[in-house]
Amino acid sequence: MTYDTALAALADPTRRAVFERLRGGARSVADLARGMPVSRPAVSQHLKALKEAGLVRDEPRGAARIYRIHAEGLIELRAWLDTFWDDALTRFKAHAEGPDDDHA
Amino acid sequence: MTYDTALAALADPTRRAVFERLRGGARSVADLARGMPVSRPAVSQHLKALKEAGLVRDEPRGAARIYRIHAEGLIELRAWLDTFWDDALTRFKAHAEGPDDDHA
DNA sequence: GCTTACCGTTAGTAATGACTTACGATACTG
């Protein structure tokens, strides 16, 4: 999976809430949907998007499917964010050593 | 700014491309828009969204406005991502020390 | 085998967001 699919998957507030609900451990769709302001099929659709983004994994357990967070799916996103820190740090060092040249 | 606004701001492919174009240094709207598949006002709108998310800053330079990346705007998003790593690490440790209990 | 529980998908609807064109405002130059 790539960071752009992870970003897009996490951008939706409801989908992100579904994702965050999984922090407490693996849960079923019905379990997740309880207490949420949207219907169970909507939660199922969001879980599908999170799965396609590589952020969650599921496994069958009887008629239910148990979903859990797949933290590895966030690796690329985190690495991408870090490149901006590296940029800022490089720029800071260059500034400390001499005049800043904005355009490479 | 909060991580949810940063996520939403970066989720759009075109807006993210605008953001990434700024890695090379501060640039004007017209400069950024050159070579992009959308119009200059569209780039301006995206820059507005990035600014509201705290991801870029601008300054006037004559009739032009110069935009540059504000990496500090990514702090909260990075911290939020790290909490998932912390969760995974905690869970791994607990697993190594004894039976895994999925539900807290 | 019927009932219950669970869930993914489809089709339809409504809301949202991305983009464009046009326009007016600001800054700079001659």
Added chain:
DNA sequence: CAGTATCGTAAGTCATTACTAACGGTAAGC
């Protein structure tokens, strides 16, 4: 002061997305 360059915004259009209701499939229990 007129012309040029730059840019943000408004209004309109269109595509995309989130959500619902309904349905059919699977698994388990009796």
